Amino acid sequence: MAKQKQVIAHRGASSYLPEHTLEAYALAYGQGADMIEPDLVLTRDGIPICLHDLWLETTTDVAQKFPGRARSDGHFYAIDFSLEEIKRLRAWGRAKPEQQASIPPCEVPTLEEMIRLIQHLNRQLNRSVGIVPEMKAPSFHRRAGKPMEEPILKVLDEAGYRGREAMALVQCFEEDALARLRALGCDLPLVFLSANPLTPSDLDRIAKTANGVGSNRRLIEDDTGRAVNNASLVRECHRRGLAVYPWTFKAEEAVMHRFFHRYGVDGLFTDNPDLGVRARNRRR
16 A cells, blocks of 8 residues: 555545546545545446435435335345336435435446546546445345355456555444455455453454444544543554554545554545545645
């Protein structure tokens, strides 16, 4: 991986365009992001698609296109729909109902389509922008009879993402899913995501499988702007060779500057990649 501190576009440039659309990924690329994050779930036919939630109604018009297909809990789960059906949906991100009509037509992309876009732009513009795919709820998919590790690894491998120097980080909140990736022969950098405090023994265990920690930013700095335990999480991770990637930052250039230059994080996730780049590049 590149040694430069990484500005990671959270769901694309999601403050500006509907999250997890090719349009949002392209804008993040244009704003100078170093890496772009696609969250991944599987369709009924086992295709990895870019979607944050397990269900579709939060960010698409699935309820209008497929009324009556919700489960008893009211959710329209992506895993219950074929890719062909999902491609009929209009993706409008988290726009409010009164804003949805003004959103330009977007669709839910596959991981393969997202990669094709980024690699095309890299070739055309002579850049090396990477990807940070996140496996969403592997345990849910396993219970549904559709383990997601192999389908995702297959797409990544076919796209040429192999080895510790590849411009790809695979991340997940489930440690056992990361261990399964290693057992399947995955040699890409892996990142364990955590919203909860991590003890030194936790970090010792994580370091046996992963190469980095994606932490809730509030494990490093609280809401008042004060460092938590003198930002010890960053120090303890670095002692173990683990990179640190806190999440998620919005239009908070000064805060991102502090995380980059005071706390020394290796990268961060932001909905506003343009501001993240400016914060990273600004002198201390």
